[in-house]
Amino acid sequence: MRPHVICHMTSSIDGRALVSLWHPTDAVPTGLWDSARARIQTDAAIMGRVTALEYTQGNAPYPATDETVERIDFLPEPGQGRYQVVIAPRGSPAWGRCDIDGDRIIVAVTESTSDSYLAGLRSEGIYYLFAGEDDIDLPLVLDKLGDLGVRRLYLDGGPTTSGRFLHAGLIDEVSLLLLPALDGYTGAPTIFEYEGERDKPPFPVIGIELTSCEVLDGGVVWLRYSITNETER
Ligand SMILES: NC(=O)c1ccc[n+]([C@@H]2O[C@H](COP(=O)([O-])OP(=O)(O)OC[C@H]3O[C@@H](n4cnc5c(N)ncnc54)[C@H](OP(=O)(O)O)[C@@H]3O)[C@@H](O)[C@H]2O)c1
Numbered sequence: 001m002r003p004h005v006i007c008h009m010t011s012s013i014d015g016r017a018l019v020s021l022w023h024p025t026d027a028v029p030t031g032l033w034d035s036a037r038a039r040i041q042t043d044a045a046i047m048g049r050v051t052a053l054e055y056t057q058g059n060a061p062y063p064a065t066d067e068t069v070e071r072i073d074f075l076p077e078p079g080q081g082r083y084q085v086v087i088a089p090r091g092s093p094a095w096g097r098c099d100i101d102g103d104r105i106i107v108a109v110t111e112s113t114s115d116s117y118l119a120g121l122r123s124e125g126i127y128y129l130f131a132g133e134d135d136i137d138l139p140l141v142l143d144k145l146g147d148l149g150v151r152r153l154y155l156d157g158g159p160t161t162s163g164r165f166l167h168a169g170l171i172d173e174v175s176l177l178l179l180p181a182l183d184g185y186t187g188a189p190t191i192f193e194y195e196g197e198r199d200k201p202p203f204p205v206i207g208i209e210l211t212s213c214e215v216l217d218g219g220v221v222w223l224r225y226s227i228t229n230e231t232e233r
Pocket of ligand 1: 008009010011016017018019047048049050051052087088089090135136138156157158159160161162164189193
């Protein structure tokens with residue numbers, strides 16, 4: 001069973017996503033992310049390679065190998081706990097850890113991911129799953145997470161990754177923390193980014209319904225929307 005995907009993002013009031021650029025600089029109340037995340041109640045989170053760098057900065061790349069690594073998923077038995085899934089098919093980052101806050105890391109890769117990267121992941125006991133030959137097959141990633149027992153998945157961004165899920169018709173819910181802050185500059189990423197022509201093909205969202213609206217400490221507004229997608233791609 002494919003998990004229910006909740007895209008949980010933080011935005012300035014001008015819709016931007018890079019918190020470090022906002023003014024005022026102290027708009028994020030202490031503990032905001034952890035408390036909201038605890039209330040969303042998911043069994044796994046998924047993020048893009050760039051967001052994952054926040055957990056891996058400064059690590060040297062994995063060493064080259066002559067080994068050929070079999071293209072078979074390296075995954076735990078179903079129902080073994082919580083996971084942090086990272087989409088990183090191009091051979092970085094090197095981790096130096098196999099969990100984030102106690103949640104085991106799973107890296108989504110493709111058949112064309114390098115042997116060196118797969119061997120490096122294996123050497124650190126990091127799980128990986130194959131989804132696609134050259135390009136990541138997002139529905140397949142979700143199906144494999146569903147097979148592991150993941151029922152509710154927190155889509156943690158960043159904007160590029162959220163944009164790809166949105167355009168693939170794979171987001172069931174948007175959870176948005178709107179902070180009293182402004183970015184104020186042209187070109188800073190918004191919470192969904194996707195490069196493509198506007199109507200070739202259009203992305204499949206056909207309905208957005210507000211399901212809750214809550215004012216939190218520090219003037220934060222927490223909006224939750226359910227999303228209806230026309231068809232699955
Ligand atoms: N406001 C918020 O709520 C929020 C949440 C999370 C992160 N952020 C911020 O967002 C920034 C990073 O966002 P970002 O948009 O630059 O990057 P990102 O979404 O974190 O990562 C994008 C990268 O992930 C890989 N990837 C993701 N989906 C893929 C797919 N379907 N197929 C193949 N590869 C895929 C690609 O890696 P390759 O480049 O290796 O191909 C892609 O370039 C950080 O500054 C972070 O702090 C904000």
